[in-house]
Amino acid sequence: MIVSRARPLVVGDAFGHAACAECDARTVSVCDALDTADLSRLAAVAAQRSLEKGRVFIEEGEKAADFFNITAGTVKLFKLLPDGRQQITGFAGPGYFLGLAVGETYAFSAEAIEPVRLCRFSRPRLYALMHDLPALEARLLQTACNELVTAQEQMLLLGRKTARERVASFLLLRAAAAAPCSHRQTEIRLPMTRAEIADYLGLTIETISRVLSRFRADKRIDLPTPDRVILTDRPWLEDLAAGNLEHV
Amino acid sequence: MIVSRARPLVVGDAFGHAACAECDARTVSVCDALDTADLSRLAAVAAQRSLEKGRVFIEEGEKAADFFNITAGTVKLFKLLPDGRQQITGFAGPGYFLGLAVGETYAFSAEAIEPVRLCRFSRPRLYALMHDLPALEARLLQTACNELVTAQEQMLLLGRKTARERVASFLLLRAAAAAPCSHRQTEIRLPMTRAEIADYLGLTIETISRVLSRFRADKRIDLPTPDRVILTDRPWLEDLAAGNLEHV
DNA sequence: CGGGCTCTTGATACGCCTCAATGCCCGTGG
DNA sequence: CCACGGGCATTGAGGCGTATCAAGAGCCCG
Numbered sequence: 001m002i003v004s005r006a007r008p009l010v011v012g013d014a015f016g017h018a019a020c021a022e023c024d025a026r027t028v029s030v031c032d033a034l035d036t037a038d039l040s041r042l043a044a045v046a047a048q049r050s051l052e053k054g055r056v057f058i059e060e061g062e063k064a065a066d067f068f069n070i071t072a073g074t075v076k077l078f079k080l081l082p083d084g085r086q087q088i089t090g091f092a093g094p095g096y097f098l099g100l101a102v103g104e105t106y107a108f109s110a111e112a113i114e115p116v117r118l119c120r121f122s123r124p125r126l127y128a129l130m131h132d133l134p135a136l137e138a139r140l141l142q143t144a145c146n147e148l149v150t151a152q153e154q155m156l157l158l159g160r161k162t163a164r165e166r167v168a169s170f171l172l173l174r175a176a177a178a179a180p181c182s183h184r185q186t187e188i189r190l191p192m193t194r195a196e197i198a199d200y201l202g203l204t205i206e207t208i209s210r211v212l213s214r215f216r217a218d219k220r221i222d223l224p225t226p227d228r229v230i231l232t233d234r235p236w237l238e239d240l241a242a243g244n245l246e247h248v
Numbered sequence: 249m250i251v252s253r254a255r256p257l258v259v260g261d262a263f264g265h266a267a268c269a270e271c272d273a274r275t276v277s278v279c280d281a282l283d284t285a286d287l288s289r290l291a292a293v294a295a296q297r298s299l300e301k302g303r304v305f306i307e308e309g310e311k312a313a314d315f316f317n318i319t320a321g322t323v324k325l326f327k328l329l330p331d332g333r334q335q336i337t338g339f340a341g342p343g344y345f346l347g348l349a350v351g352e353t354y355a356f357s358a359e360a361i362e363p364v365r366l367c368r369f370s371r372p373r374l375y376a377l378m379h380d381l382p383a384l385e386a387r388l389l390q391t392a393c394n395e396l397v398t399a400q401e402q403m404l405l406l407g408r409k410t411a412r413e414r415v416a417s418f419l420l421l422r423a424a425a426a427a428p429c430s431h432r433q434t435e436i437r438l439p440m441t442r443a444e445i446a447d448y449l450g451l452t453i454e455t456i457s458r459v460l461s462r463f464r465a466d467k468r469i470d471l472p473t474p475d476r477v478i479l480t481d482r483p484w485l486e487d488l489a490a491g492n493l494e495h496v
Numbered sequence: 497c498g499g500g501c502t503c504t505t506g507a508t509a510c511g512c513c514t515c516a517a518t519g520c521c522c523g524t525g526g
Numbered sequence: 527c528c529a530c531g532g533g534c535a536t537t538g539a540g541g542c543g544t545a546t547c548a549a550g551a552g553c554c555c556g
Contacts, residue, residue: 079404081491087404102393108400137385144392145350151399152356156327156335158406159450163512194535202407204513209536226520226535243329411544442503452545457504474503474552 020046025071028095028180033139042136045125051112058099058110066120067099073116074191077108078199088200090150091192093177097143099123114191158202161243166201167211169241171221171229186234190227268294273319276343276428281387290384293373299360306347306358314368315347321364322439325356326447336448338398339440341425345391347371362439406450409491414449415459416489419469419477434482438475 020031020043034042048071051057057068060079070092077098078088089108092098098118101107130137157166171188179185190197194205201208212229215221220237222230231237239245268279268291282290296319299305305316308327318340325346326336337356340346346366349355378385405414419436427433438445442453449456460477463469468485470478479485487493 077400079400081404081408083491083494085408085491087407089400089403100393100396102390102397107397131382134379134382134385137382137389141385141389141392142350144389144396145348148348148392148395148399149350149355151396151403152325152327152337154403155337155399155406156329158403159335159447160329160333193533199407205535206514206537207512210512213536243331243333246331453503454505454546455544458544461504 023071025069025094029069029071030097030136030139030143031069033135034133038133038135041129041133042121045121045129046119047121048117048119051116051118053112053114055116056109056111057118058106058108060107060109061105063104064099064101064106065123067097067123067126068110069119069121070094070096070098071117071119073112073114075110075112075116076192076196076200077110079108086199087202088196089154090147091177091200097140100140100144100147113193113196163201163203163207164211164214165240165243166203167197167208167215168237170197170201171231172234172237172241174229175231175234184234186232187228187230190229194226271319273317273342277317277319278345278384278387278391279317281383282381286381286383289377289381290369293377294367294369296365296367299364299366301360301362303364304357304359306354306356308355308357309353311352312347312349312354313371315345315371315374316358317367317369318342318344318346319365319367321360321362323358323360323364324440324444324448325358327356334447335450336444337402338395339425339448345388348388348392348395361441361444411449411451411455412459412462413488413491414451415445415456415463416485418445418449419479420482420485420489422477423479423482432482434480435476435478438477442474 020026020039021036023029023031026032031039031042046069051073057075058077071094073093075092075096075098076088077090077092078086080086091113092110098110099106130140157169161169174188174190175185178188192200194208197203197208198205212221212223216223220231220233222232224230236245268274268287269284271277271279274280279287279290294317299321305323306325320342323340323344323346324336325338325340326334328334339361340358346358347354378388405417409417422436422438423433426436440448442456445451445456446453460469460471464471468479468481470480472478484493
């Protein structure tokens with residue numbers, strides 16, 4: 001079942017378009033493709049809501065009734081095997097557009113890993129709007145292509161990189177996500193647990209922990225707390241992530 | 249460099265739209281989204297060509313100048329690490345639409361693994377056509393979403409499945425690709441080598457060979473020749489691929 | 497008939513997983 | 527205030543699955 005529908009928790013407001021104009025995620029999301037007039041049409045079919053940490057709001061196999069746009073917080077997208085093995089296919093932060101499922105059902109599940117705010121769009125209404133606003137459709141196509149490139153990179157990581165290369169790649173990905181404009185940040189925050197990092201990288205918590213400890217011992221990173229990482233030797237991490245350091 | 253441009257090998261014809269109407273891939277490709285009139289407009293910007301086995305016609309990092317539509321044969325899409333490690337992100341057969349790269353450069357390489365025929369579309373011209381034909385754009389979005397779902401499934405495979413589960417998944421995927429309409433086929437053809445299967449599944453040739461031999465010994469499949477597989481116990485393979493058979 | 501390729505099979509090595517114990521942090525309640 | 531308990535992270539010891547290395551078999555094609 002779609003938990004979020006059972007407990008709506010809607011924080012909707014009567015001034016949807018006004019909220020859009022002030023939305024933090026405005027400039028990094030699909031909404032950016034629209035001018036103010038069209039944006040109000042988009043806002044008209046949107047409903048805002050808040051989700052507490054741990055809330056599963058998309059379940060794989062359920063009827064794909066809605067699209068979502070994250071405006072605050074982080075969610076994980078994942079698939080499960082019957083025995084509980086989990087693969088996280090991505091983390092989605094503010095601006096991320098969710099629900100590009102083909103066909104009638106979602107192909108993955110989604111869960112808030114910290115308090116989240118998002119906009120919900122009903123599928124048929126967004127489709128109708130897409131028909132009217134080619135800019136919106138073009139933007140969605142662009143979004144999908146971006147996802148595809150990211151997915152291909154992740155397949156390379158999962159299929160062919162070592163544990164240390166995976167963790168290095170992950171840290172740099174986080175750094176890039178935090179500062180989109182190559183705005184070299186050295187400190188990053190990890191809103192996810194070790195278990196979630198492991199399920200994202202196709203490893204175990206122990207391996208994540210060991211690799212991070214090793215990086216710290218080698219003075220490549222610093223770990224003031226488990227959820228804060230300082231990249232002290234970024235060039236080395238980049239070489240490792242790219243597969244340039246064979247057996248170091 | 250884009251090898252296919254250095255040696256064009258164009259088998260173009262003056263009656264592009266006529267060729268389209270007779271194209272084997274017509275009904276399973278993006279072209280299916282268009283009526284005959286619009287199809288001729290699409291054909292006008294297309295060029296047909298043939299590629300011999302081994303020909304690399306898209307190179308990762310090169311300027312993304314063209315889109316491609318496979319009409320015959322099979323190509324592999326892949327990414328490389330500097331030391332030669334390879335991850336095949338997918339195999340593309342007739343009807344497959346290629347080149348949905350975001351930005352200016354291709355994010356992957358593509359190589360014909362058997363003789364291939366394809367249609368080439370210049371990027372700017374296809375974009376212009378997309379602007380005029382919303383049906384085309386919608387179809388591309390749909391294609392991209394399909395790819396995305398496939399990619400997520402592959403991430404689950406690469407990150408969390410065992411070698412035997414991966415090979416079972418692969419065989420069933422091949423069976424589904426050969427007979428799109430759940431047209432239960434028991435025999436499948438493998439146009440790719442063991443090395444390519446290995447690079448697709450994140451394993452080695454030896455593991456592929458061992459798992460297939462084991463499946464045969466257990467009477468789950470038959471292997472009349474290395475490139476032909478007969479699925480003799482499909483339900484068991486399906487259970488294994490889905491992760492339902494823990495430690496068999 | 498030889499050369500090269502792919503595929504198969506065996507022996508061994510190693511990277512990551514599994515299992516287990518401990519430490520740390522923090523919220524809770526006596 | 528501190529004792530207690532539960533989650534999460536860290537660290538160690540040992541095992542397993544897949545990789546690596548190596549040899550031989552089958553096949554195509556000249």
